[in-house]
Amino acid sequence: MNTIIFRTIAPLIVATMLVFSVYVCLRGHNEPGGGFIGGLIGAAAIGVFGMASGVATVRQALRVDPMAIAGFGVFLAGFTGVLSLFTASPFMTSIWLYLPIGETTIPLSTPLFFDIGVYCVVFGTISAIALALESDREEEL
Amino acid sequence: MATPTPTTDLPQAMIEAMTPAADWVIVLPIVFGLMGAAALLTMRRSNSTPLLVALAVVFAIIACEVTLLLRVLADGPVSMTMGKWLPPFGISLTADIFSAAFALGAAVVTAIVLVYAEIDRGDAQEADTFHAMVLLLLAGVTGAFLTGDLFNLYVWFEVMLIASFGLIVFGGRPIQLDGAVKYGFLNFLATTFFLLALGLLYGLLGTVNMADIMRVAPAANPAAMAGVAALLLLAFGMKAAAFPVNAWLPASYHTPPASVSALFAGLLTKVGAYAMLRALVAVLPGSRDLLEPVMAMIAISTLVIGPLGAIAETNLRRAVGFIVIGGIGTIMAGLSMPSLLGVAGAGLYIFHALFTMTALYMIAGLVEKRTGATDSRQMGGLYAASGSISVIFLVLVLAAAGVPPFLGFWPKLLLLEAGFSQGATGPAPGTVGVVLVIALLVNAVLTLIAGARLWGHIFWRSGPIDAAPSDAPRLLAPLTGRGRVGYAATAVLTALIVVAGLWPEPVMQGARLAAGDIVDPARYVEAVGLAGETP
Numbered sequence: 001m002n003t004i005i006f007r008t009i010a011p012l013i014v015a016t017m018l019v020f021s022v023y024v025c026l027r028g029h030n031e032p033g034g035g036f037i038g039g040l041i042g043a044a045a046i047g048v049f050g051m052a053s054g055v056a057t058v059r060q061a062l063r064v065d066p067m068a069i070a071g072f073g074v075f076l077a078g079f080t081g082v083l084s085l086f087t088a089s090p091f092m093t094s095i096w097l098y099l100p101i102g103e104t105t106i107p108l109s110t111p112l113f114f115d116i117g118v119y120c121v122v123f124g125t126i127s128a129i130a131l132a133l134e135s136d137r138e139e140e141l
Numbered sequence: 142m143a144t145p146t147p148t149t150d151l152p153q154a155m156i157e158a159m160t161p162a163a164d165w166v167i168v169l170p171i172v173f174g175l176m177g178a179a180a181l182l183t184m185r186r187s188n189s190t191p192l193l194v195a196l197a198v199v200f201a202i203i204a205c206e207v208t209l210l211l212r213v214l215a216d217g218p219v220s221m222t223m224g225k226w227l228p229p230f231g232i233s234l235t236a237d238i239f240s241a242a243f244a245l246g247a248a249v250v251t252a253i254v255l256v257y258a259e260i261d262r263g264d265a266q267e268a269d270t271f272h273a274m275v276l277l278l279l280a281g282v283t284g285a286f287l288t289g290d291l292f293n294l295y296v297w298f299e300v301m302l303i304a305s306f307g308l309i310v311f312g313g314r315p316i317q318l319d320g321a322v323k324y325g326f327l328n329f330l331a332t333t334f335f336l337l338a339l340g341l342l343y344g345l346l347g348t349v350n351m352a353d354i355m356r357v358a359p360a361a362n363p364a365a366m367a368g369v370a371a372l373l374l375l376a377f378g379m380k381a382a383a384f385p386v387n388a389w390l391p392a393s394y395h396t397p398p399a400s401v402s403a404l405f406a407g408l409l410t411k412v413g414a415y416a417m418l419r420a421l422v423a424v425l426p427g428s429r430d431l432l433e434p435v436m437a438m439i440a441i442s443t444l445v446i447g448p449l450g451a452i453a454e455t456n457l458r459r460a461v462g463f464i465v466i467g468g469i470g471t472i473m474a475g476l477s478m479p480s481l482l483g484v485a486g487a488g489l490y491i492f493h494a495l496f497t498m499t500a501l502y503m504i505a506g507l508v509e510k511r512t513g514a515t516d517s518r519q520m521g522g523l524y525a526a527s528g529s530i531s532v533i534f535l536v537l538v539l540a541a542a543g544v545p546p547f548l549g550f551w552p553k554l555l556l557l558e559a560g561f562s563q564g565a566t567g568p569a570p571g572t573v574g575v576v577l578v579i580a581l582l583v584n585a586v587l588t589l590i591a592g593a594r595l596w597g598h599i600f601w602r603s604g605p606i607d608a609a610p611s612d613a614p615r616l617l618a619p620l621t622g623r624g625r626v627g628y629a630a631t632a633v634l635t636a637l638i639v640v641a642g643l644w645p646e647p648v649m650q651g652a653r654l655a656a657g658d659i660v661d662p663a664r665y666v667e668a669v670g671l672a673g674e675t676p
Contacts (some may be wrong), residue, residue: 067185088161091221094224
């Protein structure tokens, strides 16, 4: 897989996929998309990057351990659910905040952050698996 | 921009009333478990005391569950439907006495096993995911006990499967991978059957909320519902390791460290048994009646084959695995006699097995540590080295066999009573109840033989099987440091079992009350908020 063509193109593909994964995650609230599919696209980008430049480079570029990203995702998703404790409603009731900026209104909501949590879980878990499969030696997961 | 409000007469879909913060005790145990596991996973490189964090989380869970249990005992079942959707649209968590008590028992057992697990861990603490996985397992088990929604139960089964798969390969010895493949594949198959049953159920009834199913199931096609119930019986039977789908348990439970097998033996098979109790006896009683002969057959064969396997086995932890299977037969016997007494006996046995089976694996781990062997033929002479370990082992064997006054006796007493009363007054007088009673007694005797044989080999014999009788007793290295911690944890758990056995009135009373809610689920349906409406 380590041809020069692949290695040259890979960063371009990876960058496009990562941006697209965020886009898919954010549009997911009302249109096809969402955290799960976004996370999969992001993890696929990490997989491609790992094939092109080696696992060590990817781990360095990620800075954070992928499993820690996954853990953070679960934590974030759980936290957005707990927030509804303060509105006297059951667990996971959505809370909306309409933020007027200039002429538009940006709807912020707990489901959005829940979805970002899902994105982190899928991205972290699948990246960890992809990197473990791509590494040649038995390294610490 | 004013949108015209639609005037169509849609039924109400959202809960309007405020939810008091006190209701959150039902969801917080699960949230704490999940978020605790997530936090430990995130901080695993920088956190040097994962045990303390995990214990703090488990104690918070215990506090919530004690509150929940007290409230359920006082006011009847508690329910909360997520996201303000009205049931059956939202996912309901519903706790009655059995689910709250089992969840509490699971959390207590987890706390003790977390301490005990120090015995298997090296002094050089590596950054690993053991404690995170244990918390994830506890979250899955708690969710399975507290949920009031069959599809949600499937989700918690998957959570448990992920966590237990992570735990069983912990350490990565080849034998563990062998055990993990058997365990993982068969449990995955079981959850697939469960999912198939759920698909059929949703197609037939249009709902997966347990309380809602109770209302609409009697009107559905009984033949189709019996098919669904048979699939559920197969799926949960595999999870619980009932005969003839029990082979995965003795093939896998002895491979991970003793602390992990203790946790599995206490929690996982009991969740399968609880799911059977909930889904077949409480939710689909009509279909259960059709399956009753099958369930009685399963109960009888599991009761007899479990301890027979234990007698034939020389590997200590595999033998204990067969005793666990025999216990599942006891629960199945209760489910085959769904009178108040039978259900109370089955539920109380699940509660007893949560503690006793965990303790049995813990003491087996201690024995393995002292003797340095896993096969009972290589052990021996432990009585001379440690009187207290041999006493604890004997007490736990007696408790598992159901000898009075230990905890295991009381659920069996309820079941014997149920068997005799069914024999006298049941719809099919005589046979089934009496045969189940005989099977229960045979099970007790066989378990006693298996346990006594193990005890004789490990403790009484002066040395390994090939040692000459004239040889001086072996000198076994005493437990040090971490080993003593594990020993103390085992002693505490055994003390709990002995105290509960000597003073059984609270648990007996609780089991009878809880069985009332299973046999007549009116209060359960009302708590979810579905009573009074016609489907």
